[in-house]
Amino acid sequence: MPDFVLDWSRSARTGTSEAVLCEPKSVAQIEAIVVEARALGRRLLLTRLRPRQHGALSSDTRAALDYDAPTRTAIVGGLPPPRAAGRVAIVCAGTSDLPVAREAERTLAFAGEVATMVADVGVAGLWRLMDRIDEIRAHRVAIAVAGMEGALFSVLAGLVPCAVVAVPTSVGYGVARGGRAALHAALASCSSGLVATNIDNGFGAAHAALRILGEPAPIVDAAPVSR
Amino acid sequence: MPDFVLDWSRSARTGTSEAVLCEPKSVAQIEAIVVEARALGRRLLLTRLRPRQHGALSSDTRAALDYDAPTRTAIVGGLPPPRAAGRVAIVCAGTSDLPVAREAERTLAFAGEVATMVADVGVAGLWRLMDRIDEIRAHRVAIAVAGMEGALFSVLAGLVPCAVVAVPTSVGYGVARGGRAALHAALASCSSGLVATNIDNGFGAAHAALRILGEPAPIVDAAPVSR
Amino acid sequence: MPDFVLDWSRSARTGTSEAVLCEPKSVAQIEAIVVEARALGRRLLLTRLRPRQHGALSSDTRAALDYDAPTRTAIVGGLPPPRAAGRVAIVCAGTSDLPVAREAERTLAFAGEVATMVADVGVAGLWRLMDRIDEIRAHRVAIAVAGMEGALFSVLAGLVPCAVVAVPTSVGYGVARGGRAALHAALASCSSGLVATNIDNGFGAAHAALRILGEPAPIVDAAPVSR
Amino acid sequence: MPDFVLDWSRSARTGTSEAVLCEPKSVAQIEAIVVEARALGRRLLLTRLRPRQHGALSSDTRAALDYDAPTRTAIVGGLPPPRAAGRVAIVCAGTSDLPVAREAERTLAFAGEVATMVADVGVAGLWRLMDRIDEIRAHRVAIAVAGMEGALFSVLAGLVPCAVVAVPTSVGYGVARGGRAALHAALASCSSGLVATNIDNGFGAAHAALRILGEPAPIVDAAPVSR
């Protein structure tokens, strides 16, 4: 029996395609998964692939991957042509939060969705957000990425009508270490209608945006729903 | 100076209208807020209004409220005519979670949105969910309400393409007391693209659904955006 | 031996006078403390005196107290004449946070300091804070009082040069219950130079303001420093 | 006095044999324990023996060990002949959980029990579990291994009559880091009759299964019960 059973029918069921969380897997497992995807001619997104894991893959597999070290994402089978733009804004509080924001951006790109990145608009200098708030309002979904105390979530959600998906990050120290402070800020927000993902989960926020946009992923994956 | 400054321009800014969280307020504060709303001819939603608080309001104010004790919601100014139905499903794990589910339902109704209630479909008896899964799939948003271990969130999100908003509840005891176990289940789900609100926040999930549907609330509230 | 030893030399040492936290004390203990203060002709501030405790005191003692139920504070010996105003602003996020904000206001008044109250300026409707920001900037100290996610702390501290003392409150539910979410927001703020007190500690924030203003309390208490 | 006192009478008392948790021990301590077991001609299971610890043992000791790096288990004295099969199923949610699942499998094999491995059947793609549910039902014990949100525990226990032993794993990030989310999911399950071990404790789950099967370990260890 193999160690894994890839869920190729997922996109047909949920509109979001199978992806592989690499951090807790062995290099041998990751290698085998990529081999299977390539053998089947499938596109596949790998997340949280650490540079050390990437470096330990076979050179053949490495050559088949479009790897981006800062976001720790890798893509098998390349990006599809863009299908839409201007629907998702990624609003990022600080420079330190960018790897998570860019994981969301790349996950969206894997589905053909081109996001607008609005970086370094944390509320310590509120004018930075105010300068770009009209631009953000024009999107259907705003993915807000912030660590530390996560005050950006409430301020943003109080100013725009978009669906707001908060991604707390583990950026911070002391009581902010690990990201619980930012997560709780998102969940306890005085601005209503805000929702949250797990800490550092840019990937999940992108999939949430795809569900909200209601566009099924490109019909590359034709597995039967009846499973 | 008054104790409160109602944000009547909110719906124009965010598409979700001002609402009043009553639980931590004094009866005198609640009374004054309702009086102002009535004086201005505004519709207003009150949440977490405990029966004891409701009973202590003036009879005149009580008469102006459409109060629902199980959900602890009260409405000033009545419900609007329904504007749409069949777009939001509320999927509720257990009978005990119904007050939270119904808070979401009533918040949606306050905005004219008629939700579909799918009750008591927790995964201990999986056939109950399976019997209704095709019905749920036809909605744009699924609000999933569950306490205890919150396994419903992952199972549901793995089966439908809807935007899935998880509302963990405080139903449970031992390690589930207070709702953290269910909240963490929603956030750590192996099914991607799921988002969560605070514990017991049916109101917030409804507002998230309204943001997702992208329909501004009825233009009852005409305060200028420029504030 | 008596149960208590009042620290009448405190104001000479620290500039802030002895006060009595009543919540965990028995009625008999509170009674005895007030009797001693009156016998010595001392002014004294009682905090967290629950209505039930107040009601159980002797009628003679009750008559000697200026009791304010919403803030649960009582004053023995009356308020002094105001010595200054316009130096401390109390900036309060929501109507529900007012009891804590008013505890700070009354503690300042006990020392002769008249504070400016700026109420219901939470960031869900940012214009409410912006309308009053210039007024706040003119004070030397801003006591910011907020529960839930505490986003007000960062926004305020990013806009004013005052010493900013954050008082997180226990207002909120789910992950905000008890006030840790707001506390962590204050401590982890991206706006620098913000400091925090314990949850719901309006009294402590007022004493911090008095230390910052550097004005010793009126020399009612003449106990020797040399103790 | 030696540093350790091995409990050779354990299998006679409890039906599960002595085993050595190596992670917190020094290499010298592990070395001495193996030497004693070999001198007495005893079979012994070592758990959580890190590769670095294994590599630092004497070559003589290393030669006496059957070491499996992914599960970090080592066996002194070899495996016994299988005594039974088809009684214990190990049901594993994700590829990342396999090291823990395989620790259980090897612990069972040390006692002669051959388990059935059912891998990568997490509920994000529910059909994977449904495809094998009849096979699982035929076992007396199901050891369920899952990290992240641990939804597998409830779904499985709602579908089979087996004794279900949940082993939460530390696989996951954010609120799932360390395994508390999965543990709480097991303990708070809406499916009744489920029990849990400590996080990542595949060894303990295997011993629980042996207790449930009620078969004493092979009578290699004849120490008197009377101790």
Added chain:
Amino acid sequence: MPDFVLDWSRSARTGTSEAVLCEPKSVAQIEAIVVEARALGRRLLLTRLRPRQHGALSSDTRAALDYDAPTRTAIVGGLPPPRAAGRVAIVCAGTSDLPVAREAERTLAFAGEVATMVADVGVAGLWRLMDRIDEIRAHRVAIAVAGMEGALFSVLAGLVPCAVVAVPTSVGYGVARGGRAALHAALASCSSGLVATNIDNGFGAAHAALRILGEPAPIVDAAPVSR
């Protein structure tokens, strides 16, 4: 649509029958559930039915219930004839833990299983446990019930070959309040093969014992497995 969907096919699927957790339900919901069970002629176990809830039920419904206030359990349809005894021992650390122990006893009795109660054998006076250890050893399952520090779990599991199901209780104060200390003691035990249920979950431990004994509940419930 009704608020609830009872899972009458559960015993056929899992060997443990449907039961109703009453604490978080409204009186009206409990009333309706009992009415349905009676209308269908089904036996049903209610757990965590508080005396106040019981007292608020209709007199007709109350008359149909065999209610036991200390354990907060109620039975619709009476107990079945005993089918077996001497297979499950309930080992209870302190007098204060008895309500939880007796909830397990009554849940077993509902399934016809007669348990042996071994009460007040906490390890502070170890001789109390030692006096009865041989008696306990003769059972196939030992349900151990303990609060405070839960040391009983490890001591017992080190002395008997039974399957040991630990039920931590919320008995205790300070760091033991709520039962986490006892729960962690069960999970982190140095005695291997011990498993745990949620805090105060005597009901769940009984169901675990029934799964372990592998005896389906009496075939009162004939719903098709095929659901």
Added chain:
Amino acid sequence: MPDFVLDWSRSARTGTSEAVLCEPKSVAQIEAIVVEARALGRRLLLTRLRPRQHGALSSDTRAALDYDAPTRTAIVGGLPPPRAAGRVAIVCAGTSDLPVAREAERTLAFAGEVATMVADVGVAGLWRLMDRIDEIRAHRVAIAVAGMEGALFSVLAGLVPCAVVAVPTSVGYGVARGGRAALHAALASCSSGLVATNIDNGFGAAHAALRILGEPAPIVDAAPVSR
């Protein structure tokens, strides 16, 4: 079988006599325990007996109890003649901590040990402790009782050579609620050789003092050690 098995041999084994924690017990259980003690002519200490429980006991049993409501302790069989004094000092930070301090005092008195009470010497007014430090130094054991931030523990232990037993109390609010802040202060103290009991455990601290003094309780209890 009775619900309880009193450990009358405890004092012979451990030098501290059996005591009964009443808070989590039913009135019927407490009643039966007192009846047994009286029937055997044993002295017995009851702790955490709430006034409501005390009031619900039979009048005959109440008459046999020396009950002290503030400390919630009751004594069956009266106090013994004092055997020693001046060996244990109880050093209490605040008036609010006195019930816990007095529980220790009364537990010591039950064993004939007369303690010295040093009350209201918290470090906010350090001179209060300094005034009495020489008196404290003359004792063999100092039981320090403090809530809130527990700074007294470190200051005291840095000044005296006594064995210092810290009893953190649950006095405080916000981050101090429940007593963890004071407990951690005791455990993490920069003053070495300090030890701690559970929160609010004045009873336990008294028993620790008795163990330290090494005086077996009066040989009222003659049960054989050999059990």
Added chain:
Amino acid sequence: MPDFVLDWSRSARTGTSEAVLCEPKSVAQIEAIVVEARALGRRLLLTRLRPRQHGALSSDTRAALDYDAPTRTAIVGGLPPPRAAGRVAIVCAGTSDLPVAREAERTLAFAGEVATMVADVGVAGLWRLMDRIDEIRAHRVAIAVAGMEGALFSVLAGLVPCAVVAVPTSVGYGVARGGRAALHAALASCSSGLVATNIDNGFGAAHAALRILGEPAPIVDAAPVSR
């Protein structure tokens, strides 16, 4: 778009200048920030710049930095001439807390404020603090730095009239690991008017001191407030 938007108008708004938290940033990001500051001729403070990050910067950038490894601070543009001294005392409990204390000292120096360092005055040896208490009293602000149980905060605040800013540190192990014990000691202090920063946040305490002193930073940064 660049990754960062420096807030050069901050000192005009808040009296404390922009600073860069380096720990969570990539070397490329830090490099670019320093390049911009130098290009604009701005002075800039970098905090939490790890030696490994510093070593990976370009040699040109490294040459432009005044880097202090123990405090992990770096300064672009040099220190200004001192503007004042004797107003801020830094009171440090232990030798291990010095890096945090010195971060505060250097942050003050960056603004021209010369602080008085009072080192190793933890309360285990109270005489060390007493020897210097009169010197400390002469300052307007006391920044107290302590880890472990943080008892210094309360003792100091009870003895001086200064504004006291507590900086808990992560020095300690067991329950003190990470600094929560010291943080809670500061927040729950029985000495009133004490305020706290995040754990290990010497930088923040220095900015709080600057706000309290009410001296705007030198007018190097002339960005308009109107942003």
Added chain:
Amino acid sequence: MPDFVLDWSRSARTGTSEAVLCEPKSVAQIEAIVVEARALGRRLLLTRLRPRQHGALSSDTRAALDYDAPTRTAIVGGLPPPRAAGRVAIVCAGTSDLPVAREAERTLAFAGEVATMVADVGVAGLWRLMDRIDEIRAHRVAIAVAGMEGALFSVLAGLVPCAVVAVPTSVGYGVARGGRAALHAALASCSSGLVATNIDNGFGAAHAALRILGEPAPIVDAAPVSR
């Protein structure tokens, strides 16, 4: 000003001598402290001195240290002649807990007290403790060292009249990681009169034992008490 102020008068005040916690200190700080001790001709105990720190000291300083790597303790000035033996037993649950147990042993030896080591007597094999219980009973103090679930503390304290000082260790994984489970077991013990130190604090337990024995350290340190 130096970074440190050694408290040479401590043993005169508290009966336990100054010691230096090295883990959080820089090598330069440790070096300077040892130099001062040697210059003054003082004996000094260093704790938690990591091998890497020890290796980085000057060769001259290293030569002056009696360093024991497993316990991470180092002694300046050698051990004194033993003054007493047979008064303190160190009772250690598992082989993995020995480094902490030996830290206690060496701290006692530094004060001339020879302890009895009773190793590997965890309760999983209760006979190991029973074999040595009479030996342990003969001591005045028992230091109990245990990780994981810490059941040893309660069992031991229920069997002996000694003062029992529990030292929880960080040995364990999952819910036991970090030592909180064992700490809470000690604090919540059903055996009364048990006290606890911080996690892994063998040093502190030894100092507690010295306080209990009431023997001042040898009068090497003659600093005046009057400080």
